[in-house]
Amino acid sequence: MEKEQAMQAFENAFGKTAEELFTAAGRINVIGEHVDYCGGKVFPAALNLRCNIYGRKTGENKIRLAFRGIEGVVELDINALDSYRALKIGNYQAGVAYVMQQKGVVLVGCDLYYDCSVPFGSGLSSSAAIEVATAVALYEYAGVPYDKVEIALLSQKAENEYAGVNCGSMDQFASAMGKKDHAVLLDCSTLSYEYVPLKLGDYRLVVANCNKPHNLVESKYNVRRQEVETALKTIRTVKEISCLAELSPKEFAEVKYLLSGVVAKRAEHVVMECDRVNKAVSALKSGDLEELGRLLNESHYSLRDLYEVTGKELDTLSALARKETECLGARMIGAGFGGCVISIVKKDAVDGFIRRVGTAYAEEIGYKASFYETSIEDGITVSTL
Numbered sequence: 001m002e003k004e005q006a007m008q009a010f011e012n013a014f015g016k017t018a019e020e021l022f023t024a025a026g027r028i029n030v031i032g033e034h035v036d037y038c039g040g041k042v043f044p045a046a047l048n049l050r051c052n053i054y055g056r057k058t059g060e061n062k063i064r065l066a067f068r069g070i071e072g073v074v075e076l077d078i079n080a081l082d083s084y085r086a087l088k089i090g091n092y093q094a095g096v097a098y099v100m101q102q103k104g105v106v107l108v109g110c111d112l113y114y115d116c117s118v119p120f121g122s123g124l125s126s127s128a129a130i131e132v133a134t135a136v137a138l139y140e141y142a143g144v145p146y147d148k149v150e151i152a153l154l155s156q157k158a159e160n161e162y163a164g165v166n167c168g169s170m171d172q173f174a175s176a177m178g179k180k181d182h183a184v185l186l187d188c189s190t191l192s193y194e195y196v197p198l199k200l201g202d203y204r205l206v207v208a209n210c211n212k213p214h215n216l217v218e219s220k221y222n223v224r225r226q227e228v229e230t231a232l233k234t235i236r237t238v239k240e241i242s243c244l245a246e247l248s249p250k251e252f253a254e255v256k257y258l259l260s261g262v263v264a265k266r267a268e269h270v271v272m273e274c275d276r277v278n279k280a281v282s283a284l285k286s287g288d289l290e291e292l293g294r295l296l297n298e299s300h301y302s303l304r305d306l307y308e309v310t311g312k313e314l315d316t317l318s319a320l321a322r323k324e325t326e327c328l329g330a331r332m333i334g335a336g337f338g339g340c341v342i343s344i345v346k347k348d349a350v351d352g353f354i355r356r357v358g359t360a361y362a363e364e365i366g367y368k369a370s371f372y373e374t375s376i377e378d379g380i381t382v383s384t385l
C-alpha cells in the first residue's frame with residue numbers, strides 16, 4: 001500500500017493525521033532451522049516485506065488499532081492489558097503492551113494503523129514483525145530509551161506468554177536487528193551475533209510460498225519443542241550439557257543409544273543442522289555457493305525425514321526447484337507444515353524458474369504457489385511523516 005493511501009486510511013479510522021511511521025521486517029532464514037530453542041546458531045535476514053505502522057500519540061488511556069483490509073477499530077485499555085488474550089486481531093499488540101508494562105514502562109495512549117506486507121501464515125514471521133514494530137511504536141510514544149535486542153526479547157516473551165506460541169528468539173531478533181544486504185549469524189544460547197554479507201554473486205534467493213492452508217502449526221511446533229526437551233533431559237543423565245546445540249556430531253553419536261524413536265530423530269536433526277550452519281557460513285564467506293546450495297538441500301531432507309515438519313507441499317515445491325539446472329539448492333524455512341521455500345537460483349534464470357516451478361507445482365498440488373520479490377533490508381525503521 002502506498003504511503004498516501006495508508007495516511008488516508010489512518011485519517012478515516014481515527015479522524016486525525018498520522019505523524020510517525022514505524023516498521024519492522026519479516027524474515028527468511030538461510031539455514032539453522034528448529035535449532036534456536038536448542039541454543040543453536042541461526043542465520044536469518046530481514047526482508048522488504050514488513051509490518052508498517054502509521055501512528056499518532058494521543059496521550060489517552062487507550063491504544064487504538066486499525067488494520068488494512070479490516071473494518072473497525074480495536075481498543076486496548078492500558079489499565080486492562082491482561083484481558084485481551086482471546087482477541088483474534090490485536091492480541092499480538094496487546095501482548096507486547098502487556099509485557100512492556102510488566103517491565104515497568106509507563107505506556108502512553110496512541111492510535112496505530114497497521115499495513116502489513118508480510119503475508120500471514122507464510123512462515124516469513126508476520127507475527128514477529130507486528131510485535132517488534134508495535135514495541136518500537138509504544139517505546140517511542142512512552143518516551144523511554146530502548147535497545148533493539150531488548151525489543152526482540154520482549155516481543156518473543158509476548159508471543160510465548162501472551163499468544164501461547166513457545167517460539168525461540170530467531171524471528172523477533174531478525175525482525176529487529178536485520179541489516180541491509182546481510183544475514184545475521186545469531187548464537188541463540190548467548191545472543192552474540194555477527195553480520196555476514198549475503199553475497200550471492202550471479203545468484204538470487206527466490207522466496208516461494210506453497211500456500212498450504214495454515215492449520216495447527218502452533219500446536220505441532222510446541223510438540224517438537226517437548227520432544228527435544230526430552231532428548232536433552234535424557235542425554236543429561238550421562239553428559240553435562242546445557243543445550244543440544246553443544247553436542248558435536250561425534251559427541252552425539254556417543255550418546256545416541258540413550259534415545260529412541262522420534263526423540264532420537266529430532267535430536268539428530270538439531271545436532272546435524274547446527275553443524276551445517278557453521279559449514280554454510282564458511283561456504284558463503286568463501287564464495288562457495290554450490291556448497292551452500294548443497295547444505296540447503298541437506299537441511300530440507302533432515303527437516304523432512306528427521307524433524308518431520310515439511311509435508312507434501314513443501315517437499316514438492318523444493319523438489320521442483322532442485323530439478324532446475326540453474327538452482328543450487330532449496331529448502332523450507334520457518335516452522336514448516338506449510339509456508340515458504342527459499343532457492344538459490346542463477347540471476348538470469350529466475351523468470352523461467354518461477355514459470356516452470358510455478359506451473360508444475362500447480363499441476364501437482366492443485367493450487368498455485370506465490371513467488372515474492374524480495375530484498376534484504378534493515379530490521380527496524382522509525383521516521384517522522
Ligand code: GLA
Binds near residue numbers: 033036125171
Ligand atoms: C518459527 C519460530 C522460530 C524458529 C522457527 C524454526 O519461525 O518462531 O523461533 O523456531 O520456527 O526454525
